[in-house]
Amino acid sequence: SRQPTHDLMAIHPYNPLEDPYSLYPHSLRNIDELCASIVRSHRETSQYRVEELHALRWKLFNREEIQAYQSKSVDEMWQHCAIRLTEAVQYVVEFAKHIPGFRMLSQNDQIALLKTGSMEVVLVRMSRLFNTENNTVFFDGKFAGTEVFKSLACGDLITAVFDFAHGMCALKLTEQQIALFSALVLINADRPCLEDKGRVQRVQRSVEFGLTHILHRDNQESLMHKLYQRVAVLRSLCSLHMEKLRWFSQRYPLTAHSLFPPLYKELFASEAELLPGTNH
Numbered sequence: 001s002r003q004p005t006h007d008l009m010a011i012h013p014y015n016p017l018e019d020p021y022s023l024y025p026h027s028l029r030n031i032d033e034l035c036a037s038i039v040r041s042h043r044e045t046s047q048y049r050v051e052e053l054h055a056l057r058w059k060l061f062n063r064e065e066i067q068a069y070q071s072k073s074v075d076e077m078w079q080h081c082a083i084r085l086t087e088a089v090q091y092v093v094e095f096a097k098h099i100p101g102f103r104m105l106s107q108n109d110q111i112a113l114l115k116t117g118s119m120e121v122v123l124v125r126m127s128r129l130f131n132t133e134n135n136t137v138f139f140d141g142k143f144a145g146t147e148v149f150k151s152l153a154c155g156d157l158i159t160a161v162f163d164f165a166h167g168m169c170a171l172k173l174t175e176q177q178i179a180l181f182s183a184l185v186l187i188n189a190d191r192p193c194l195e196d197k198g199r200v201q202r203v204q205r206s207v208e209f210g211l212t213h214i215l216h217r218d219n220q221e222s223l224m225h226k227l228y229q230r231v232a233v234l235r236s237l238c239s240l241h242m243e244k245l246r247w248f249s250q251r252y253p254l255t256a257h258s259l260f261p262p263l264y265k266e267l268f269a270s271e272a273e274l275l276p277g278t279n280h
């Protein structure tokens, strides 16, 4: 039976006879072109190429550098991380803009999808920054273990992020599979506050078809089910993050509301907090 929370990965049976193009009136001639444009967009906006990360994988923070991170105050470290995360989200916004069909959606729906999906895509992409051999993540130019994030005072969240990344790395996804999976995480017709759900659904279906097409071609249809499960973990990770963010904003209101990068107000502030006139 279809579990309601996982309809994002509704299994779309691969039917080679069905011409995907006939289903989705896109400017693209066929499903290969759709996949190619999403993969190209992922490559151009992935912030770090896997080859670069591989070359840097043993560049670790030394004792002094770790000490420096750990002696930051909670709000200093959150602010420092916020800047890094905002950079990562901006690349995801660029990625979204080149997903065929995304720009055809209304401004409101584009913001609504990014508001709820950009953090999820950042987390999927973060799994590419992991070196599972020494349990470190590429952060601030070097590879960092969980101890670097101690002063964030949210060890459970960091542990959950590291665990999620290990789970993603275990799937050994190719860049093409990560590209299509990221697009599918973003284009989700069940996100709240969508004006034209039907239109988002059509774009979602074409991306779903692209992912099943790629997995069929790679002879890895079994991955779909595992990606299915990853989406559920992503959701819980993001709600844990929002919970920490609420805790942090209450404890350090000044930092959260004035120092967090403007993207915060754009993407994460609740409607009530949005400055008048910035409503889309």
Ligand SMILES: CCS(=O)(=O)c1ccc(CNC(=O)N2CC3(CCCC3)c3nc(-c4c(OC)ncnc4C4CC4)ccc32)cc1
Pocket: 078, 081, 082, 083, 084, 085, 086, 088, 089, 126, 129, 137, 138, 139, 149, 157, 158, 161, 241, 245, 260, 261, 262, 263, 264, 265, 267, 268
């Ligand atoms: C989104 C733009 S925004 O609205 O302005 C915005 C909104 C919220 C925050 C506060 N959260 C935060 O800073 N977080 C949370 C998390 C850890 C849990 C989930 C992602 C994280 N991760 C990183 C990060 C990495 O950021 C690019 N890159 C590698 N590693 C890491 C750390 C292992 C977690 C760096 C900051 C960071 C900041 C900014």
